[in-house]
Amino acid sequence: MADDLFDLSGRVAVVSGAAQGLGRATALALAAHGADVVLVDRNRAGAEATAAEIGRVGRRTLALAADVADPTAIAGLFARVDEVFGRVDFLGNVAGDGHLARPEDLSAADLRTVLENLVVGRFAMCQEAGRRMLARGRGSIMNIGSLASSTALGRGHVAYSMAMGAVVQMTRELSTEWCHRGVRVNCVAPAQVVNPSLEARMAADPGLEGRFLHGIPAGRLGQPRDIMGIAVLLASDASAWISGAVIPLDGGNLAMNAGGTPGHEQQPVQPFRAER
Numbered sequence: 001m002a003d004d005l006f007d008l009s010g011r012v013a014v015v016s017g018a019a020q021g022l023g024r025a026t027a028l029a030l031a032a033h034g035a036d037v038v039l040v041d042r043n044r045a046g047a048e049a050t051a052a053e054i055g056r057v058g059r060r061t062l063a064l065a066a067d068v069a070d071p072t073a074i075a076g077l078f079a080r081v082d083e084v085f086g087r088v089d090f091l092g093n094v095a096g097d098g099h100l101a102r103p104e105d106l107s108a109a110d111l112r113t114v115l116e117n118l119v120v121g122r123f124a125m126c127q128e129a130g131r132r133m134l135a136r137g138r139g140s141i142m143n144i145g146s147l148a149s150s151t152a153l154g155r156g157h158v159a160y161s162m163a164m165g166a167v168v169q170m171t172r173e174l175s176t177e178w179c180h181r182g183v184r185v186n187c188v189a190p191a192q193v194v195n196p197s198l199e200a201r202m203a204a205d206p207g208l209e210g211r212f213l214h215g216i217p218a219g220r221l222g223q224p225r226d227i228m229g230i231a232v233l234l235a236s237d238a239s240a241w242i243s244g245a246v247i248p249l250d251g252g253n254l255a256m257n258a259g260g261t262p263g264h265e266q267q268p269v270q271p272f273r274a275e276r
Contacts, residue, residue: 006232008030008035008089012038012081013030013090013092015027015040016041016093016096017041017095018039018040018041018046018050018094019041019049019050020196020224021196022224022227023094024050025227026231027092030092030231031059036059036060036061036085038064038077038081039054039063039064040065040066042066044064047063047064060085062084062085067121068122071120071124074125082132087132088139089133089138090140090142091141091142092142092235093122093126093142096144097113097114097117098160099113099160103158114159114163115166118160118163119163119166126143129141130185133178136182138183139182139183142187142234143167143170143185143186143187144190145187145188145190146189146190147189147250147254148161149161149164149246150254168189168246171187184234184239184242184243185243186239187246188227188234189248190227191216191248191249191253192216192222193221193249194221194224215256216251217253226249
Protein backbone atom coordinates (compact mmCIF):
# COMPACT_ATOMS: atom_id res chain seq x y z
CA MET A 1 0.00 0.00 0.00
CA ALA A 2 2.75 2.46 0.94
CA ASP A 3 4.65 1.73 -2.28
CA ASP A 4 1.57 2.52 -4.36
CA LEU A 5 1.82 6.17 -3.32
CA PHE A 6 5.03 6.52 -5.33
CA ASP A 7 4.16 4.17 -8.21
CA LEU A 8 4.50 5.97 -11.56
CA SER A 9 3.70 2.98 -13.76
CA GLY A 10 1.83 3.96 -16.91
CA ARG A 11 2.72 7.64 -16.59
CA VAL A 12 4.68 9.75 -19.04
CA ALA A 13 7.13 12.39 -17.84
CA VAL A 14 8.78 15.13 -19.90
CA VAL A 15 12.09 16.29 -18.41
CA SER A 16 14.18 19.14 -19.81
CA GLY A 17 17.92 19.38 -19.20
CA ALA A 18 18.00 15.58 -19.16
CA ALA A 19 21.58 15.16 -20.38
CA GLN A 20 23.19 15.98 -17.03
CA GLY A 21 22.74 17.34 -13.53
CA LEU A 22 19.32 17.81 -11.98
CA GLY A 23 17.50 16.94 -15.20
CA ARG A 24 19.29 13.63 -15.64
CA ALA A 25 18.80 12.73 -11.97
CA THR A 26 15.10 13.58 -12.20
CA ALA A 27 14.64 11.41 -15.28
CA LEU A 28 16.44 8.44 -13.74
CA ALA A 29 14.41 8.66 -10.53
CA LEU A 30 11.08 8.82 -12.36
CA ALA A 31 11.99 5.85 -14.54
CA ALA A 32 13.08 3.84 -11.50
CA HIS A 33 9.54 4.29 -10.14
CA GLY A 34 7.85 3.16 -13.35
CA ALA A 35 7.46 6.22 -15.59
CA ASP A 36 8.25 6.41 -19.29
CA VAL A 37 10.36 9.50 -19.91
CA VAL A 38 10.80 12.06 -22.68
CA LEU A 39 14.33 13.43 -22.41
CA VAL A 40 14.80 16.97 -23.72
CA ASP A 41 18.18 18.67 -24.07
CA ARG A 42 20.20 20.71 -26.56
CA ASN A 43 22.85 18.02 -26.06
CA ARG A 44 21.16 15.18 -27.92
CA ALA A 45 24.04 12.77 -27.34
CA GLY A 46 23.76 13.38 -23.60
CA ALA A 47 19.99 12.88 -23.67
CA GLU A 48 20.47 9.63 -25.57
CA ALA A 49 23.00 8.46 -22.98
CA THR A 50 20.40 9.06 -20.27
CA ALA A 51 17.85 7.22 -22.43
CA ALA A 52 20.19 4.23 -22.71
CA GLU A 53 20.52 4.07 -18.94
CA ILE A 54 16.75 4.23 -18.49
CA GLY A 55 16.26 1.58 -21.15
CA ARG A 56 18.19 -0.85 -18.97
CA VAL A 57 15.39 -0.71 -16.38
CA GLY A 58 12.79 -1.46 -19.03
CA ARG A 59 11.11 1.92 -19.42
CA ARG A 60 10.27 3.58 -22.75
CA THR A 61 12.11 6.76 -23.64
CA LEU A 62 12.20 9.42 -26.32
CA ALA A 63 15.27 11.66 -26.61
CA LEU A 64 14.66 15.02 -28.28
CA ALA A 65 17.05 17.86 -29.04
CA ALA A 66 15.34 21.22 -28.52
CA ASP A 67 16.07 24.77 -27.43
CA VAL A 68 13.78 25.33 -24.46
CA ALA A 69 14.11 29.10 -24.88
CA ASP A 70 12.20 28.83 -28.19
CA PRO A 71 8.40 28.49 -27.89
CA THR A 72 8.15 27.23 -31.48
CA ALA A 73 10.64 24.45 -30.78
CA ILE A 74 8.77 23.62 -27.57
CA ALA A 75 5.47 23.30 -29.45
CA GLY A 76 7.19 20.95 -31.88
CA LEU A 77 8.60 18.72 -29.18
CA PHE A 78 5.22 18.34 -27.50
CA ALA A 79 3.66 17.48 -30.86
CA ARG A 80 6.23 14.69 -31.08
CA VAL A 81 5.30 13.55 -27.55
CA ASP A 82 1.67 13.37 -28.69
CA GLU A 83 2.66 11.13 -31.60
CA VAL A 84 4.71 8.71 -29.52
CA PHE A 85 2.98 8.65 -26.14
CA GLY A 86 -0.33 10.50 -26.50
CA ARG A 87 -0.20 11.93 -22.99
CA VAL A 88 1.85 13.94 -20.46
CA ASP A 89 1.48 13.29 -16.75
CA PHE A 90 4.48 15.14 -15.35
CA LEU A 91 6.78 17.95 -16.44
CA GLY A 92 10.22 18.39 -14.92
CA ASN A 93 10.98 21.95 -16.05
CA VAL A 94 14.72 22.00 -15.38
CA ALA A 95 16.76 23.42 -18.28
CA GLY A 96 17.69 27.08 -18.71
CA ASP A 97 20.79 29.25 -18.77
CA GLY A 98 21.73 32.28 -16.69
CA HIS A 99 24.31 34.98 -17.29
CA LEU A 100 26.70 36.56 -14.79
CA ALA A 101 27.38 40.30 -15.00
CA ARG A 102 27.63 43.24 -12.64
CA PRO A 103 24.37 45.22 -12.67
CA GLU A 104 26.10 48.29 -14.07
CA ASP A 105 27.50 46.21 -16.94
CA LEU A 106 24.53 43.98 -17.79
CA SER A 107 23.34 44.68 -21.34
CA ALA A 108 19.68 44.71 -22.30
CA ALA A 109 20.41 42.01 -24.85
CA ASP A 110 21.90 39.68 -22.22
CA LEU A 111 19.01 40.36 -19.85
CA ARG A 112 16.51 39.49 -22.59
CA THR A 113 18.38 36.25 -23.29
CA VAL A 114 18.20 35.20 -19.65
CA LEU A 115 14.50 36.06 -19.43
CA GLU A 116 13.78 34.15 -22.65
CA ASN A 117 15.65 31.12 -21.28
CA LEU A 118 14.34 31.06 -17.75
CA VAL A 119 10.95 32.77 -17.95
CA VAL A 120 9.52 32.71 -21.48
CA GLY A 121 10.84 29.22 -22.17
CA ARG A 122 9.76 27.86 -18.79
CA PHE A 123 6.29 29.31 -19.30
CA ALA A 124 6.02 27.81 -22.78
CA MET A 125 6.94 24.39 -21.38
CA CYS A 126 4.30 24.78 -18.66
CA GLN A 127 1.74 25.98 -21.18
CA GLU A 128 2.21 23.08 -23.61
CA ALA A 129 2.27 20.47 -20.85
CA GLY A 130 -0.57 22.19 -19.01
CA ARG A 131 -2.90 22.18 -22.01
CA ARG A 132 -2.51 18.44 -22.32
CA MET A 133 -2.90 17.85 -18.59
CA LEU A 134 -5.98 20.07 -18.38
CA ALA A 135 -7.62 18.12 -21.19
CA ARG A 136 -7.23 14.95 -19.10
CA GLY A 137 -8.06 16.60 -15.77
CA ARG A 138 -4.81 15.66 -14.04
CA GLY A 139 -1.07 16.26 -14.05
CA SER A 140 1.86 17.71 -12.13
CA ILE A 141 4.52 20.26 -13.02
CA MET A 142 7.80 20.75 -11.16
CA ASN A 143 9.57 23.99 -12.00
CA ILE A 144 13.19 24.29 -10.94
CA GLY A 145 13.75 27.70 -9.40
CA SER A 146 16.44 28.91 -7.03
CA LEU A 147 16.90 30.46 -3.61
CA ALA A 148 17.84 33.50 -5.71
CA SER A 149 14.09 34.03 -6.15
CA SER A 150 13.75 35.21 -2.56
CA THR A 151 17.24 36.13 -1.35
CA ALA A 152 19.91 38.14 -3.15
CA LEU A 153 23.06 36.28 -4.17
CA GLY A 154 25.20 39.16 -5.42
CA ARG A 155 28.23 38.01 -7.43
CA GLY A 156 26.70 39.22 -10.69
CA HIS A 157 23.47 37.21 -10.43
CA VAL A 158 21.04 40.08 -10.98
CA ALA A 159 19.57 38.78 -14.27
CA TYR A 160 19.32 35.23 -12.95
CA SER A 161 17.69 36.34 -9.70
CA MET A 162 15.14 38.48 -11.54
CA ALA A 163 14.23 35.51 -13.71
CA MET A 164 13.97 33.12 -10.75
CA GLY A 165 11.62 35.54 -9.00
CA ALA A 166 9.41 35.36 -12.07
CA VAL A 167 9.53 31.54 -12.07
CA VAL A 168 8.27 31.45 -8.50
CA GLN A 169 5.38 33.80 -9.23
CA MET A 170 4.58 31.90 -12.42
CA THR A 171 4.37 28.74 -10.33
CA ARG A 172 1.97 30.34 -7.87
CA GLU A 173 -0.21 31.81 -10.60
CA LEU A 174 -0.40 28.57 -12.59
CA SER A 175 -1.26 26.63 -9.46
CA THR A 176 -4.03 29.08 -8.64
CA GLU A 177 -5.43 28.90 -12.18
CA TRP A 178 -5.08 25.16 -12.72
CA CYS A 179 -5.18 23.30 -9.41
CA HIS A 180 -8.97 23.15 -9.25
CA ARG A 181 -8.85 21.62 -12.73
CA GLY A 182 -6.56 18.81 -11.62
CA VAL A 183 -3.12 20.19 -12.52
CA ARG A 184 -0.67 20.83 -9.70
CA VAL A 185 2.27 23.19 -10.13
CA ASN A 186 5.15 23.43 -7.66
CA CYS A 187 8.64 24.90 -7.58
CA VAL A 188 11.82 23.38 -6.15
CA ALA A 189 14.36 26.04 -5.16
CA PRO A 190 17.90 24.66 -4.84
CA ALA A 191 20.95 26.28 -3.36
CA GLN A 192 24.33 25.51 -4.98
CA VAL A 193 24.24 22.13 -6.73
CA VAL A 194 27.46 20.79 -8.22
CA ASN A 195 27.44 20.81 -12.03
CA PRO A 196 30.09 21.46 -14.70
CA SER A 197 29.49 25.21 -14.67
CA LEU A 198 29.79 25.47 -10.89
CA GLU A 199 32.86 23.24 -10.90
CA ALA A 200 34.53 25.59 -13.40
CA ARG A 201 33.69 28.62 -11.25
CA MET A 202 35.08 26.96 -8.12
CA ALA A 203 38.25 25.98 -9.97
CA ALA A 204 38.73 29.60 -11.03
CA ASP A 205 38.08 30.89 -7.48
CA PRO A 206 39.52 28.50 -4.85
CA GLY A 207 37.72 30.29 -2.01
CA LEU A 208 34.26 30.09 -3.58
CA GLU A 209 33.25 26.68 -2.24
CA GLY A 210 34.16 27.70 1.30
CA ARG A 211 32.02 30.83 1.06
CA PHE A 212 29.10 28.73 -0.15
CA LEU A 213 29.55 26.20 2.65
CA HIS A 214 29.60 28.93 5.28
CA GLY A 215 25.89 29.44 4.58
CA ILE A 216 24.87 25.78 4.35
CA PRO A 217 24.32 24.14 7.76
CA ALA A 218 24.36 20.67 6.20
CA GLY A 219 28.04 21.23 5.50
CA ARG A 220 28.12 20.19 1.84
CA LEU A 221 27.08 21.41 -1.58
CA GLY A 222 24.09 19.86 -3.29
CA GLN A 223 24.49 16.91 -5.63
CA PRO A 224 22.17 16.11 -8.55
CA ARG A 225 20.91 13.01 -6.72
CA ASP A 226 19.39 15.27 -4.07
CA ILE A 227 16.51 16.08 -6.46
CA MET A 228 15.48 12.45 -6.88
CA GLY A 229 13.18 12.04 -3.89
CA ILE A 230 11.34 15.33 -4.29
CA ALA A 231 10.87 14.70 -8.04
CA VAL A 232 9.24 11.33 -7.40
CA LEU A 233 7.11 12.84 -4.63
CA LEU A 234 5.82 15.65 -6.85
CA ALA A 235 5.20 13.31 -9.79
CA SER A 236 3.25 10.83 -7.67
CA ASP A 237 -0.06 10.65 -5.87
CA ALA A 238 1.82 11.06 -2.59
CA SER A 239 1.73 14.82 -3.23
CA ALA A 240 -1.91 14.99 -4.31
CA TRP A 241 -2.64 17.96 -2.02
CA ILE A 242 0.57 19.90 -2.64
CA SER A 243 0.33 22.71 -5.15
CA GLY A 244 1.73 26.22 -5.39
CA ALA A 245 4.55 25.32 -2.99
CA VAL A 246 8.10 26.65 -3.19
CA ILE A 247 10.24 23.91 -1.68
CA PRO A 248 13.85 24.68 -0.70
CA LEU A 249 16.46 22.08 -1.63
CA ASP A 250 19.34 23.70 0.13
CA GLY A 251 20.84 21.91 3.12
CA GLY A 252 19.25 24.46 5.46
CA ASN A 253 20.59 27.55 3.65
CA LEU A 254 17.33 29.50 3.52
CA ALA A 255 16.43 28.75 7.13
CA MET A 256 19.68 30.25 8.39
CA ASN A 257 19.74 34.04 8.21
CA ALA A 258 22.76 35.94 6.91
CA GLY A 259 24.23 36.34 10.38
CA GLY A 260 23.70 32.73 11.40
CA THR A 261 26.42 30.30 12.35
CA PRO A 262 26.23 26.64 11.30
CA GLY A 263 26.18 24.28 14.26
CA HIS A 264 29.52 22.69 13.45
CA GLU A 265 31.19 26.09 13.93
CA GLN A 266 29.40 27.09 17.12
CA GLN A 267 31.26 28.13 20.23
CA PRO A 268 29.84 27.19 23.65
CA VAL A 269 26.66 29.16 24.23
CA GLN A 270 26.67 31.59 27.15
CA PRO A 271 23.43 32.44 29.01
CA PHE A 272 22.09 35.91 28.30
CA ARG A 273 19.13 38.08 29.29
CA ALA A 274 17.12 39.57 26.45
CA GLU A 275 16.65 43.32 26.62
CA ARG A 276 13.04 44.48 26.80
